[in-house]
Amino acid sequence: MSAPAVHVRGLRRVFGTRAVLDGIDLDIARGEFLALLGASGTGKTTLLRILGALDRADEGTVLVPPARTVVFQEPRLIPSKRVLGNVTVGLPRGAATRETGRQALAEVGLAGHAEAWPSTLSGGEAQRAALARALVREPQLLLLDEPFAALDALTRLRMQDLVGDLCRRHRPAVLLVTHDVDEAIRLADRVAVLREGALVRDETVAVERPRDPADPAFAALRRDLLADLGVHQETKTETANSN
Amino acid sequence: MTVTTEEARAAGLVAPRARTTADRPRGLSLALRTLGPLALLAAWQISSATGVLTPDVLASPGQVVQAVGELWGNGQLGDALSTSLTRAGLGLLFGAGVGLVLGVVTGFFRLGEELLDSAVQVLRTVPFLALVPLFMVWFGITETAKVALIGVATSFPMYVSTSGGVRNTDRKLVEAMRSFGLSRWAVVREVVLPGALPALLSGLRLSMTLSVIALIAAEEINSTEGIGYLMAQAQNFSRTDVLAVCILIYGLLGLAADGAVRVLERLLMPWRPVNGRAVAGR
Numbered sequence: 001m002s003a004p005a006v007h008v009r010g011l012r013r014v015f016g017t018r019a020v021l022d023g024i025d026l027d028i029a030r031g032e033f034l035a036l037l038g039a040s041g042t043g044k045t046t047l048l049r050i051l052g053a054l055d056r057a058d059e060g061t062v063l064v065p066p067a068r069t070v071v072f073q074e075p076r077l078i079p080s081k082r083v084l085g086n087v088t089v090g091l092p093r094g095a096a097t098r099e100t101g102r103q104a105l106a107e108v109g110l111a112g113h114a115e116a117w118p119s120t121l122s123g124g125e126a127q128r129a130a131l132a133r134a135l136v137r138e139p140q141l142l143l144l145d146e147p148f149a150a151l152d153a154l155t156r157l158r159m160q161d162l163v164g165d166l167c168r169r170h171r172p173a174v175l176l177v178t179h180d181v182d183e184a185i186r187l188a189d190r191v192a193v194l195r196e197g198a199l200v201r202d203e204t205v206a207v208e209r210p211r212d213p214a215d216p217a218f219a220a221l222r223r224d225l226l227a228d229l230g231v232h233q234e235t236k237t238e239t240a241n242s243n
Numbered sequence: 244m245t246v247t248t249e250e251a252r253a254a255g256l257v258a259p260r261a262r263t264t265a266d267r268p269r270g271l272s273l274a275l276r277t278l279g280p281l282a283l284l285a286a287w288q289i290s291s292a293t294g295v296l297t298p299d300v301l302a303s304p305g306q307v308v309q310a311v312g313e314l315w316g317n318g319q320l321g322d323a324l325s326t327s328l329t330r331a332g333l334g335l336l337f338g339a340g341v342g343l344v345l346g347v348v349t350g351f352f353r354l355g356e357e358l359l360d361s362a363v364q365v366l367r368t369v370p371f372l373a374l375v376p377l378f379m380v381w382f383g384i385t386e387t388a389k390v391a392l393i394g395v396a397t398s399f400p401m402y403v404s405t406s407g408g409v410r411n412t413d414r415k416l417v418e419a420m421r422s423f424g425l426s427r428w429a430v431v432r433e434v435v436l437p438g439a440l441p442a443l444l445s446g447l448r449l450s451m452t453l454s455v456i457a458l459i460a461a462e463e464i465n466s467t468e469g470i471g472y473l474m475a476q477a478q479n480f481s482r483t484d485v486l487a488v489c490i491l492i493y494g495l496l497g498l499a500a501d502g503a504v505r506v507l508e509r510l511l512m513p514w515r516p517v518n519g520r521a522v523a524g525r
C-alpha cells in the first residue's frame with residue numbers, strides 16, 4: 001500500500017462515563033479520500049477534532065501529517081478581516097502570499113471578492129472562502145466537517161464538484177464527515193460508518209467514475225450504507241424476493 | 244494492507260498535540276494560587292527578622308497578628324469592619340444597580356443611548372474625589388455622604404461595561420427571539436443579559452475595587468468610626484502595626500471581592516466551557 005497519511009490504532013475518547021470513540025483503527029493513504037458517515041452524536045466531529053489536534057485522545061495511537069487544515073460546518077471567517085486577509089491569515093506576509101491567496105480564491109471562484117468583508121458574502125461564498133483558506137496551506141491532510149451541510153441543494157452540488165476537482169488536483173488525504181450518503185459515494189475513494197464508538201464499515205467505493213446515482217452499484221452501496229445508519233429502504237427487488 | 248505504527252512514524256507522521264489542558268486537580272491549582280501571597284509574607288517576615296524593616300517603618304507579621312488580637316479583643320476591629328462593610332456594600336449596591344440599569348437602557352435602546360449616553364460620559368470624566376467637598380456641603384458629615392460618594396464612584400465602571408456588553412449582543416439571536424414573539428423585556432432577560440454577563444461581571448470587579456478606594460477616601464476625610472477612622476488614629480500614635488492591619492484588611496476585602504466574582508461567574512454562567520476548553524461542533 002502507498003504511504004500513509006493517517007494512522008490510528010485503538011483510539012478511545014471518553015466524555016463523562018460514555019466512550020464516544022471506543023477502539024477506533026483507521027488508516028488513510030496519501031491522496032486518499034475517505035468519507036465518514038454516522039448518525040448524529042456518534043462522535044464523527046470528535047474523531048475529526050482529534051486528528052486536527054483540537055481535542056485530545058484518551059487512549060490509543062494517533063499519527064497525522066504535520067500539515068493539516070480543517071473546514072468546519074460554518075465558515076468561521078474573522079469578521080474584521082477582508083476575504084483575502086482571511087485566506088492568508090497566519091501565513092508570512094508579503095506579495096507572494098497575497099498572490100497565492102488570490103490564486104486560491106480564483107480556484108474557488110471568488111476572485112472578485114478578495115477585498116470584500118466576510119459579512120457581505122453569501123453562505124456558499126463564505127464556505128468557499130473557508131475552503132480556499134484550507135487549500136492555500138497545501139495540507140497533506142484536509143479535514144472537512146460537514147462543510148456543505150448548511151448550503152442549499154444546488155450550491156451543495158456545485159461545492160461537491162469543486163471539492164472533488166480541487167482534491168484531485170492537490171491530492172491531499174481527505175477525511176470528509178457527512179450525513180449525506182450520496183455525497184459520500186459521489187466523492188470518496190472509501191467510505192466508513194461510525195456507530196457506537198466503532199467503525200462498523202470501512203470499504204472501498206467500487207462504483208465507476210463519473211458516479212451516477214442510477215448505476216446499480218451506486219444504488220447497492222447506498223442501500224448498504226443507509227442500512228448501517230439504521231434506515232431500511234425497501235426496494236422493489238428486495239420486496240419481491242424478501243427472505 | 245495494514246501499516247504498522249513504526250512504518251507510519253517513519254513516513255513522517257506525527258502525533259497531533261491538542262492544546263487542551265488536562266483537568267488539573269483542584270488542590271494543586273489552589274496551592275499554586277496561594278504561592279504568590281505566601282512568598283510576599285515570607286519576604287516580609289525575613290526583612291523584619293533581619294532588621295531591614297524596623298518597627299517604626301513597618302511592624303513585623305508577628306506584631307501585626309498581636310495587634311489583630313488586641314483590636315479584635317476590645318471590639319474595635321469588629322465595629323470598624325461592620326461599619327465600613329455596610330458603607331461599601333450599600334454604596335456598591337446603589338452604584339452598581341444604577342450603572343447596570345443605565346447600561347442596559349443605553350446599550351439596547353437606540354433612544355436611550357441618544358438621550359443618556361453623552362450626559363453620562365460627561366459626568367464620568369469628573370474624578371469622584373472632586374465631589375467630596377460638594378457632598379460634604381450637601382449632606383454634611385453623614386453616612387449619606389459616604390454612601391453617595393461610593394455609589395457615584397462605582398456606578399461608572401458598571402455602566403461602561405454593561406452598555407458595551409449589551410451592545411455586543413448577537414443581533415441575529417435577538418432577531419430570532421423577536422420572531423418567536425418575545426417582548427423586548429423578555430429579549431433583554433433571556434438573551435441580552437446572559438450574553439452581557441461576562442462584561443457585566445468584569446464591570447462588577449472594577450466597581451468593587453473602586454468601592455474600597457472610595458471607602459478609604461470617604462473615611463479618611465471625616466469619620467468617627469470605620470476602618471479609615473482606625474487608620475487615622477493609628478497614624479496619630481505612629482502605630483505601624485495597626486496601620487498594617489488596616490492595609491491588610493483593605494487587601495483582603497479586594498481579594499474577597501475577586502473571589503466573590505469568580506464564584507458568581509461559575510454560578511451564573513454554567514454554560515461556559517471550563518478550563519477554556521472549546522466545545523465540539525454539532
Ligand SMILES: Nc1ncnc2c1ncn2[C@@H]1O[C@H](COP(=O)(O)OP(=O)(O)OP(=O)(O)O)[C@@H](O)[C@H]1O
Pocket residue numbers: 015016020038039040041042043044045046047521522523524525
Ligand atoms: N466537550 C464535550 N463534552 C461532553 N460531551 C461531548 C463534548 N463534545 C462532544 N460530546 C459528546 O460526544 C458525542 C459525539 O459528539 P460529536 O460532536 O462528535 O458528534 P457527531 O457525530 O459529530 O454528531 P453530528 O453528526 O450531530 O455532528 C455527543 O453525544 C456529544 O454530546
Ligand SMILES: [Mg+2]
Pocket residue numbers: 044045046524525
Ligand atoms: Mg458533528
